[in-house]
Amino acid sequence: MNDETQILQCWLGEIILAPGNLDQKLESVRARYQVHEQQVVVGSRGIPAYSRLHVYTSGYVARLKECLSADFPILKKFLGDEVFDRFVSATLMFSPSRSYSLYDLGLNFLRFLENTRPRRTDMSPEQQVLLELPLAIARVERARQEVQRAPGTEKIPLPLISAADLMFQDAGLKLVLPASVKVFQLNFTLKDMLVKLQNDQPFELPAAQTSYMAVVRADYRLYLHELEAWQFHFLTATEHHVNFYEAARDTAAKVQRPSGELLADLWIWLSIAVAQRLLIVQGL
Amino acid sequence: MSNIPNTPRLGLPNLGLGVGLRSKHYQHLLREPLQVDWFEIISENYIDDYGFSRHVLDHVRAQVPVVMHGVSLSIGSTDPLNLDYLAKLKQLADEIEPAWISDHLCWTGVLGANTHDLLPMPLTVKSLKHVTERVGQVQDMLKRPLVLENPSTYIEFRNNEMAEWEFLSQLAITTGCGLLLDVNNVFVSAHNHGFDAEQYISHLPHHHIVQIHLAGPTDYGDLLVDTHDQPVPHQVWQLYQLAHRLTGGVSTLLEWDARIPDYPDLVAEVFKARLVWNGNMPATPVKASSQPPVAHPLNVLAATVYE
Ligand SMILES: [Fe+2]
Numbered sequence: 001m002n003d004e005t006q007i008l009q010c011w012l013g014e015i016i017l018a019p020g021n022l023d024q025k026l027e028s029v030r031a032r033y034q035v036h037e038q039q040v041v042v043g044s045r046g047i048p049a050y051s052r053l054h055v056y057t058s059g060y061v062a063r064l065k066e067c068l069s070a071d072f073p074i075l076k077k078f079l080g081d082e083v084f085d086r087f088v089s090a091t092l093m094f095s096p097s098r099s100y101s102l103y104d105l106g107l108n109f110l111r112f113l114e115n116t117r118p119r120r121t122d123m124s125p126e127q128q129v130l131l132e133l134p135l136a137i138a139r140v141e142r143a144r145q146e147v148q149r150a151p152g153t154e155k156i157p158l159p160l161i162s163a164a165d166l167m168f169q170d171a172g173l174k175l176v177l178p179a180s181v182k183v184f185q186l187n188f189t190l191k192d193m194l195v196k197l198q199n200d201q202p203f204e205l206p207a208a209q210t211s212y213m214a215v216v217r218a219d220y221r222l223y224l225h226e227l228e229a230w231q232f233h234f235l236t237a238t239e240h241h242v243n244f245y246e247a248a249r250d251t252a253a254k255v256q257r258p259s260g261e262l263l264a265d266l267w268i269w270l271s272i273a274v275a276q277r278l279l280i281v282q283g284l
Numbered sequence: 285m286s287n288i289p290n291t292p293r294l295g296l297p298n299l300g301l302g303v304g305l306r307s308k309h310y311q312h313l314l315r316e317p318l319q320v321d322w323f324e325i326i327s328e329n330y331i332d333d334y335g336f337s338r339h340v341l342d343h344v345r346a347q348v349p350v351v352m353h354g355v356s357l358s359i360g361s362t363d364p365l366n367l368d369y370l371a372k373l374k375q376l377a378d379e380i381e382p383a384w385i386s387d388h389l390c391w392t393g394v395l396g397a398n399t400h401d402l403l404p405m406p407l408t409v410k411s412l413k414h415v416t417e418r419v420g421q422v423q424d425m426l427k428r429p430l431v432l433e434n435p436s437t438y439i440e441f442r443n444n445e446m447a448e449w450e451f452l453s454q455l456a457i458t459t460g461c462g463l464l465l466d467v468n469n470v471f472v473s474a475h476n477h478g479f480d481a482e483q484y485i486s487h488l489p490h491h492h493i494v495q496i497h498l499a500g501p502t503d504y505g506d507l508l509v510d511t512h513d514q515p516v517p518h519q520v521w522q523l524y525q526l527a528h529r530l531t532g533g534v535s536t537l538l539e540w541d542a543r544i545p546d547y548p549d550l551v552a553e554v555f556k557a558r559l560v561w562n563g564n565m566p567a568t569p570v571k572a573s574s575q576p577p578v579a580h581p582l583n584v585l586a587a588t589v590y591e
Contacts, residue, residue, distance in 0.1 A: 004406065004410060004411075004443065005360075005362055005408070005410060005411045005414060009391055009394040009403075010395065012439075013393060013394045013399065013403075016401070016403075017397055040441060040442060041439045041440065041441065041442065042440040042442055042444075044477050045478045045506070047476070047506045047507060049439065052439045052507070053438075055438040056403070056438065059401060060400075060401060063400060064400065067400075096398075097393075097397070097398040098396050098397060099398060100328065100366055100369040101332070101356070102328070102400060148333075148335045148336070149333040149334060150334060150335065152334065152335060154339070180335075217335065220335065220336040
């Protein structure tokens with residue numbers, strides 16, 4: 001291995017990644033390497049090493065902040081720039097990028113929010129909602145990116161089916177949840193607030209109540225759909241049971257409803273769900 | 285592998301004038317004629333993405349050549365090569381069949397960390413040997429010549445044993461790799477370190493230059509920074525004219541990654557290259573700024589809104 005090159009790379013890498021402002025970074029790296037930056041870097045044209053290194057250190061933080069701001073725009077509006085930036089800086093400090101892809105940095109950010117969220121039990125439902133909201137928004141925004149990049153349904157022709165096809169065909173008919181759909185169970189209703197935040201409209205904090213939502217891409221556009229409990233469980237069930245009746249039976253048990261009643265609801269909803277690209281039908 | 289070609293551009297085609305494919309222009313490109321001869325993509329923005337970006341890329345690729353330009357190869361790092369990344373790069377290349385694949389003479393991180401910046405190499409005999417070996421490995425894996433770009437730099441190491449042009453020249457001649465000459469980066473680095481930009485360009489092995497980058501930097505007082513957010517200034521066009529003459533004409537691409545103009549204005553900027561071929565220099569000055577510098581802004585894919 002190339003010792004001298006490796007030491008220089010570790011030295012510059014540490015200056016860029018170390019916490020604090022440039023003075024603090026340089027102080028810790030000087031102590032660790034027993035060398036002053038002027039002994040490492042040429043100060044040609046009278047420009048000191050300090051100003052030169054500053055281009056790299058300020059650029060690092062600014063660039064990754066810009067990247068996460070683009071990945072989590074609604075969360076940034078909800079938290080405000082200052083709080084959002086603090087979470088970003090903390091993520092970069094405790095969970096810096098180790099991937100070639102900046103797409104993965106969004107996951108580091110989400111994991112950081114998950115691992116540091118307050119876990120208290122002595123709070124009112126309203127306070128609980130307020131504490132859970134940032135993470136819920138972040139999860140939906142991450143799902144948006146996953147859905148945006150997933151192999152989608154755009155190249156699959158929309159089948160001309162009637163609900164009767166779905167209900168009365170034999171076991172040959174299969175339902176598949178596309179990778180371009182993500183479903184959520186939440187402790188509050190979120191869609192209204194997300195849309196208002198996105199459009200910079202005034203919003204109210206949602207009330208504590210179980211709700212269900214899907215993020216879906218259809219024809220390269222993104223949609224948020226609020227779901228009923230049985231719709232959520234049915235979509236989730238199609239991840240495990242491709243057969244329509246098995247998924248329906250599973251759902252009936254989950255939502256504790258008579259299967260006949262659920263089948264009647266599914267009968268109406270399925271062709272809509274297929275048209276909304278929430279489900280792919282195979283074997284027609 | 286020693287490969288001293290005597291054909292221009294390593295035998296690769298002169299694609300003409302191109303621009304970077306950026307999400308801001310996706311809707312325009314789906315509706316309107318492309319106008320330019322070719323596009324360059326940031327490879328990492330399309331790896332593992334099968335959504336709208338890929339749809340637009342396929343639309344563009346069906347009409348004109350595309351070059352894959354990466355920022356994560358980290359060819360100069362003392363960490364092992366990232367084989368996972370190389371496999372993804374190869375897969376994308378198999379799918380879209382680029383005219384060539386390029387990255388930078390730089391390293392992006394060490395000990396597993398990634399700064400997502402293009403960091404300067406120590407320019408020593410030992411590091412040259414290190415990069416030479418790795419270029420060979422990458423070329424074997426990708427089964428094509430790698431094309432490497434000179435980065436903008438803000439520091440030079442005291443232990444450097446050669447100039448950057450010397451390092452790149454030896455690397456190209458030894459490995460047979462191509463060079464992506466970024467004349468804006470030469471202008472920026474020459475200013476920052478006080479070397480002669482024209483001499484740098486004159487000394488490169490011109491048969492290895494397969495592509496030229498144009499861009500506009502920002503003047504932050506002492507240092508020029510490669511911001512990719514400005515029109516191409518007069519000095520960069522001058523270096524372009526020199527490179528154009530020395531190479532006999534190679535694929536030329538305008539980079540613009542922040543404060544991106546509307547598509548017709550972007551195209552008008554790269555078409556100024558035709559004026560330069562005929563000796564007419566645009567008089568654009570270098571833009572000055574007092575804001576904190578941000579080098580190499582990444583082209584972050586714009587967030588899509590919910591319908
Ligand atoms: Fe460039």
